[in-house]
Amino acid sequence: MTIESEIVGKWNFVSSDNFDAYLKEAGVGMMTRTVATKLKPTLEFKIEDGEWSMTSISTFKTHVTKWKLNQSFDDKTADGRDVSEVFTIEQNKLVQNETGKNGGKDSVITRYIEDGKLKIVCDCNGVVATRVYEKAE
Template sequence: MSIQSVIVGKWNFESSENFDAYMKEAGVGMMTRTVAAKLKPTLEFVVEGDNWTMTSVSTFKTHVSKFTIGKEQDDKTADGRDVKSLYTLENDHLIQVEKSNSGGKDSHIDRYIDGGKLVIICECNGVKSTRVYTKA
């Protein structure tokens, strides 16, 4: 099955490893990192052709990303960084490349389904974080 069909719906946070180190490397401030490390967000994906909506809901904030596969766009990350994001589909992985608009650091985010779980690998300058979600 394609990632477009299996990723649709809600996902509950299960686990995270090395997320603080990734955020620090990406240039996220300590206060934001401290709050983000404690959150257990729910993710929801809606897919209509090449148009996607990804919504992250937590007790702290709701962040909505609307994007079109293959089209670079200005974006603001959930932690407040201004970036250009490009989403692509590669071998049933949803790949996001974030390029800083303000002289910051770039990130690479790989989302895929493994064993029925949503796995998200975030990487900045070789520092990786793995976050795992289960279908709601």
């Protein structure tokens, strides 16, 4: 199975490890980090005519990111950072390269399916967080 066929659909939050440290390294302020680390968002992935979308739904806010593979675009992250992004597929993983703007820091966010779960590995300057989701019924 390909990441494209496996990732499409809704995913429920299961667990998070080291997320606050990652957000802090990425330059996210304490108040936003405090809220973000308490949220248990649902993620929904869609692919239509080559355009991907990822919707993060939580009690705090809904954030939508849309992209085409291998095409750079400007975005504002859910935590308010201005970045330039490009999504690629490498070794059956969806890789999001964020380049910080206005002095912001760069991050790499890798998403892949392992044992039926969506694993999200966030890396900013070697500070790594892992988040796990399971497919919604």
